[in-house]
Amino acid sequence: MAEKTQISQYDKLTKTPIPKLIIQLAIPTVLSMLITNIYNLADTAFVGMLGTSASGAVGVVFGFMSVIQAMGFMFGQGSGSIISRLLGAKQDKEATKTASTGFFCALAVGLILEILGFVFRRQLVLLLGSTETIAPYAETYITYILLAAPFMTASFVLNNILRYEGKASIAMIGLMTGGILNIGMDPLFMFVFGMGIAGAGLATGLSQCISFTILLYMFLSGKTSSKITIREVSADPKYIGNICTTGLPSMLRQGLTSLATVMLNGQAAAYGDAAVAALSIVSRIMFLVMSVGLGIGQGFQPVSAFNYGAKKYSRVRSAYRFTLTLAQAVVTFGAIVVFICSGSLIGVFRDDPQVIEIGTRALRLQCVTILFMPLCMITEMLFQSTGKKLGASILSSLRSGAFFIPAVLILPRIRGLYGVQEAQPVAYVLAFIPAIIFAFRFFRNLPEG
Numbered sequence: 001m002a003e004k005t006q007i008s009q010y011d012k013l014t015k016t017p018i019p020k021l022i023i024q025l026a027i028p029t030v031l032s033m034l035i036t037n038i039y040n041l042a043d044t045a046f047v048g049m050l051g052t053s054a055s056g057a058v059g060v061v062f063g064f065m066s067v068i069q070a071m072g073f074m075f076g077q078g079s080g081s082i083i084s085r086l087l088g089a090k091q092d093k094e095a096t097k098t099a100s101t102g103f104f105c106a107l108a109v110g111l112i113l114e115i116l117g118f119v120f121r122r123q124l125v126l127l128l129g130s131t132e133t134i135a136p137y138a139e140t141y142i143t144y145i146l147l148a149a150p151f152m153t154a155s156f157v158l159n160n161i162l163r164y165e166g167k168a169s170i171a172m173i174g175l176m177t178g179g180i181l182n183i184g185m186d187p188l189f190m191f192v193f194g195m196g197i198a199g200a201g202l203a204t205g206l207s208q209c210i211s212f213t214i215l216l217y218m219f220l221s222g223k224t225s226s227k228i229t230i231r232e233v234s235a236d237p238k239y240i241g242n243i244c245t246t247g248l249p250s251m252l253r254q255g256l257t258s259l260a261t262v263m264l265n266g267q268a269a270a271y272g273d274a275a276v277a278a279l280s281i282v283s284r285i286m287f288l289v290m291s292v293g294l295g296i297g298q299g300f301q302p303v304s305a306f307n308y309g310a311k312k313y314s315r316v317r318s319a320y321r322f323t324l325t326l327a328q329a330v331v332t333f334g335a336i337v338v339f340i341c342s343g344s345l346i347g348v349f350r351d352d353p354q355v356i357e358i359g360t361r362a363l364r365l366q367c368v369t370i371l372f373m374p375l376c377m378i379t380e381m382l383f384q385s386t387g388k389k390l391g392a393s394i395l396s397s398l399r400s401g402a403f404f405i406p407a408v409l410i411l412p413r414i415r416g417l418y419g420v421q422e423a424q425p426v427a428y429v430l431a432f433i434p435a436i437i438f439a440f441r442f443f444r445n446l447p448e449g
Contacts (some may be wrong), residue, residue: 009225010090013166013306018318022326026299028172029163033291033298035179037284039186039207041349044284046186047200048350050137052273054197055350056130057137059280060265061145063128066258068113068149070251072156075106078247079157080164081385083226084302087165088309092225099161099219099226101234102243106157110150117146129265131273137197144201151212158215158228164302165225170218178211249384249392256400260424263405267412267420274352275417278359281349286366289334293327293374297381305385313446320382320443327374339367362421369425372432379435382442391438399431 013021040062048055079102086095117124125138145152155174162171182203189199219228234240244251261283268275300323307315338345346359376399383392404427411419411426 014310019322022299025168026296028169029298030292030295032172032175033295035176037288037291039179039182041284042183045349052277053133054137056134056273056276057141060128060130060138061142063258063261066254068152070254071109072153073254074247074251075102076157076160077250078243080160081246081305084164084305085309088306095226097232100229100232103157103228104233106153107150110153114146114149129262131269140198141201144205148205148208151209155212166302174211174214178207182207245389249396253396260400260404263408271417274354275358278355282359282362293331296327297378301381301385308386324378331374335367335370339364365425369428372428376431376435379439399427403427403430
């Protein structure tokens with residue numbers, strides 16, 4: 001029975017028409033991303049009721065959550081990409097070894113982050129960009145995120161492996177359940193139980209643990225092609241290194257996003273809590289717009305990896321073209337809607353005239369320049385899913401690293417608060433040209449077939 005299911009999954013990923021296959025895989029991923037981002041936005045909106053400093057704290061702690069995500073994505077995308085290619089080559093036992101190693105490594109790294117975070121909690125929130133008035137709220141909120149850190153890193157691994165196996169609908173169940181529970185628990189803990197920002201942190205941490213439990217059950221109950229078992233964990237540094245280097249582009253992307261958030265908060269802090277809160281709200285809204293395009297791209301990854309492993313290169317080409325076209329259309333539509341409603345959207349999260357003024361300009365700038373992002377994003381995913389580690393790492397380090405860091409350091413010196421608002425849009429535009437060059441070279445060298 002298990003062998004029959006494996007053959008069926010192989011046929012599905014190598015024979016289903018590309019548009020139908022990518023849409024099938026993308027829909028549950030897009031829904032998961034939307035629910036995840038909606039509960040992040042709900043979290044921001046509920047905390048915004050407590051004041052501007054509390055609202056800023058959520059943005060500050062988001063930088064640390066990006067670090068957790070970076071670690072989880074390194075092991076998750078790394079092991080997932082390898083597993084998909086192994087399954088495409090019909091090497092199922094090796095896929096289980098990779099899944100088990102990636103999972104337990106992520107769990108261990110999450111535990112290390114938790115311990116270090118508690119030891120240096122005050123220094124951590126200040127490093128993340130807290131002002132003195134934001135810091136007490138940030139310390140309270142991050143406490144619960146730290147407690148959930150091992151489960152969060154491991155959840156990213158489980159989710160990514162499921163996606164790369166072509167089982168995005170199963171992954172959706174865990175993520176959506178946690179997200180919906182978070183939306184319900186936020187007002188319950190914050191206002192009914194009177195916990196304030198501690199309630200928001202508890203709701204987020206608890207929902208992440210529930211998601212972890214559901215995702216792990218999928219592996220333990222035999223619903224997956226690869227398995228999770230401690231007996232199959234490899235202690236070979238080369239084996240672990242292969243997972244890490246394959247997942248390095250994701251770690252760079254998420255890690256640099258975290259660094260970008262910290263640096264942006266640090267620059268914004270010079271202009272007061274309103275600036276920190278405004279840019280925090282903008283980042284959450286724009287991530288919602290990008291999440292749909294990202295979800296479509298994540299539907300593309302297993303198709304690209306599996307067919308590359310099966311040497312069906314024409315399907316890789318077709319999948320890239322279709323995914324790019326669809327992601328560009330969706331992101332463009334979302335950006336237009338957000339641009340038109342920008343002032344009202346900021347006001348939903350924090351009804352403070354200064355926050356609305358600062359946030360509206362930053363939001364509109366990002367709506368215009370985010371149109372350059374789909375090609376960058378899909379090309380990064382193409383390189384990572386096909387095992388092109390160096391190219392994927394270079395592309396991942398540009399947008400939030402090589403281009404953003406100089407922009408966020410230089411522009412505020414020249415343009416003041418305007419420069420803080422303009423740093424991210426400038427990085428979006430600059431990252432577009434290298435992505436075109438990398439994509440052209442990849443397909444020029446890809447064999448026919």
